[in-house]
Amino acid sequence: MGRGKWTAHFALIVLFRINLALANWMYLGMLGASMPSEGPKNYDIPRSDEPANYGTSICSSVPGLVTKQKNVCEEQPSSMNAVIVGIRRGILECQQQFQSERWNCTPEGDDNVFGYTLTRGSRETAFIHGILSAGVVHGLTEACSAGNLTMCSCDRSQEGLSTPEGWKWGGCSDNVQFATMFARHFVDAPEKESRKSSRKRDVRDMMNLHNNNAGRLAISRYMQRKCRCHGVSGSCELKTCWKKLPSFVEVGNYLKRKYDESVLISLKPRKRLRRRGKRKVPVRKDDLVYINKSPNYCIEDPANGIFGTSGRLCNKTSTGPDGCNLLCCGRGYNTQVVTHVNRCHCKFHWCCYVTCRKCTTELEIYTCK
Template identity: 55%
Template sequence: MDFTSFLCRYHWKRVLVLLWILSPWKSAATWMYLGVSSLAGSVQDNTCNDVPGLVIQQLEVCQDNPESLLCISEGAKRGIIECQNQFRNERWNCTISGNYSVFGEVLRKGTRETAFIYAILSAGVVHAVTQSCSAGNLTECTCDMSRYGEHDIDGWKWGGCSDNIKYGIWFSKTFVDAPEVIQHQSSRNVRNKMNLHNNEVGRTIMTQLMSLRCRCHGVSGSCAVKTCWRSLPSFRKVGFVLKRRYEKSIRIARRSRKRLRRRDKTKRQVTIKSDDLVYVHRSPNYCRYDDTKGILGTIGRSCNKSSTGPESCDLLCCGRGYDTQVVRYVDRCHCKFIWCCQVKCKTCETMIDKQTCK
């Protein structure tokens, strides 16, 4: 059993119900709760009705594809973990909020951080569901055999079992977008447009990063015949590319009725591309703790005094300065194998300077 199928078979009901009951706000991002908590409860079948807060369209998709419910959980969890990895050295480090609402008040505003969250979680669902299709864990899909046996003009032929990203994208679009589509139809809110666009950015990046893998056949590896198939990228690569899009994200006008428009009037004629992340509101100051905005601040965060990047003490500590303490690390070292059968090691001590923000 692979890792994805292992996760897709665990029981999340108790955790989800608890999160929903205690949540101070129940937004359209309810499905994101699926990825928050560690595995809990016993291994047993789950139903769509076990997940509170899903809209009607999500319930329909879930009921038509019951095995996919916890694969969505894995996709959301995968997105959250990658968000934390990409922002581990930033002032906002994608820390899960303590108020049972995943990212807390951060999602209330349409900031650049919100744009990244929607994109990475949408991509996470595509990645997890597509992998499950290829592994045969979902009854509604298999790997993509649509081009199997076709010959390419370069002399190789399609073979193997390509990852069925078309199904993964369809599922993500149908399930993840549902709450935003409903709200957009009723209110025509620019925030819903923003969320839908950023969801699509995550899916677009997944498609762009699909790679062609080939295997050679022939005498002594001569590669006289080459069989190729399409494969998913590593999710770390997806996170890296989305982080670059985050850094170049575009602020849009609050009154974007028919289509998204840049807020900067001098660039209104420049088209917003399908892989551009967009946001509405400026990001708040993440330097100091603010419970009302769900901001944890940077006090006590580890920093690097010799770095010039975002993890540097100058940037991460927001000009407040930092404390330095000497930390003693004790570890086993210079290990040797002694016949037979023993390993002997020495004990090494290392003194390291550690900086933390004031």
Template identity: 55%
Template sequence: MAAAKTHKVTARPREKWILLLLWIHWIFLLRCGTQASWMYLGVASLAGSVRDDKCNELPGLVQEQLQVCRENPESLLCISEGARRGILECQSQFKNERWNCTTQRNHTVFGPILRKGTRETAFIYAVLSAGVVHAVTQACSVGNLTDCSCDMSRYGESDVEGWKWGGCSDNVDYGLYVSKQFVDAPEVSTDLSDSRVLMNLHNNEVGRETVKHLMSRRCRCHGVSGSCAVKTCWRGLPPFQDIGRALKQSYERSVRLAVRSKRRLRRKDRRRRREPISYSELVHLRRSPNYCRNRPSKGILGTRGRVCNRTSTGPESCDLLCCGRGYNTQVVRHVERCHCKFHWCCYVECKRCETMVDVHTCK
């Protein structure tokens, strides 16, 4: 009996430590997953309409986001479309880079890449935040949301140049509001003194400010025989590709932060420490990892097997994309219809053309 009691007493502290470690591990996974889980809306199918009783079935939304879903399910469809635009634009901007904005088939979408505060992480947060602004603003203008419409605030005002505000401007202010309320919610509900939280909030705002900055004035002339006696103008959204290109430029000159920032962002470069960080600058905490080699545990697929351009000098070149490992060349036969002619009436006759194409892939 004494031996049994002794065994029982020594086992309890061990069990407590195991439970404590499991609890810490669970909290860590929950925190890492929650930071990015709303992005899953960009790859999830929300066909039809979202009902308020189905909001709890959407994975990873924090309480504030669930409230948006319950109060206005229509807006969640726009947010989902905005996240989808952001993901597709990320893949478009990085299609020729070593990291090509790889997505995974789970609720984190981007996987372990988001755990490190690299400049790739910064771009992801910014472009998805911008995507939500763009999609919600567009939905307002076409009347798909009941809580907003296009912007008529300056309708009828005259300008010194002789034109008048008219038409129906895109309501970017409402898009900015929804993006801030929804996209920032997972960060605002956590520790605002955390450097990573400050980084995410800043990059979210960079995405929103980029959309606002690229809003352009569009005009239409009215007058007899095509003259421009009267010109009405309105403000319109830019194509989302323009936003993606602007954010890619911000990514390339992204600012590295000092880790301990105490509720404010500070540059790691001591020479520029006193310079304020603007909302045209993306920020990151850590250097980017080496994307050349396959490391699945870190969400890195490597560049082996990627198609490269032998004659290019850009990031898609075989020298850069293949990381100096060299490349394989394969001759591929490409068959297509060509020299098509229309015959009256009514069929098209084409010839069959074959071409041999050299395809280069990284070793």
């Protein structure tokens, strides 16, 4: 083989390995998505919480699953529906939380999903790991309580126990303990396998494991206590209580606050994470942590999965992240007047027809240059 051909061949091998490395379990959330050829900006994340029963065939078809994840998938294929729902829920919540910011959680294309962002070790990397790990716990917990999984059900471990306040645990609590254990086994597998193969603790792997756990803790933190009164005429002589999952919006809001307060870290000699600059302040388990500063998301950089903010809708009067000055990065914005014609002042006439007028509304739309 000639030198030029050998170089090209080697480059293809390297490119293949890079793409394979970027593919990961998060790709499960894209199953059933419409992925047009125009590019990743047009990805339509499936919004259904009831994906098809993919079965064991999914285990070998999803790129980037490590050995332990494939084993879990093959041994418990029914659980993968709940995992897919959870990942999808996490992606959609990520997009909702960042819809008005320069980085808006847009999938980056092909099998990578968030491949470029995940390799940065930035605050956005931390949030993705946290919200998707939380999503898997949320989806699995729901599936357990609904009786959709044979290996778990709702949590009755505290049923019948009394408390000093005079109420009893009862009903059927959402089984977040099982879901957390399963999610830890599945979601943490790539980093644990990487550490095992390299026989050392890599700060990036430890960062991802920490943020995965912070996402799971967010679900436990917001578990709600629901109660029902028993007694004559609703006197509440006895109160039965159980634990219920929080809405995922609450979890997303909480993790977004953690993102805003995220901690820049390094690795201690004893293989523990520590804050940079404030070494005496410990890193808490529920903190989101990162190792590298975020890039400039203003200018399009396709090679690094950055789409820029050109063409994004902005708010002319806002001083927040969605404001035209901040979102457009000082480049200015375009103004477009859009005319909407709607039916209005409708009246019902007996019997039996409706008449309406046509109302014209003009709206100004602002997009970043």
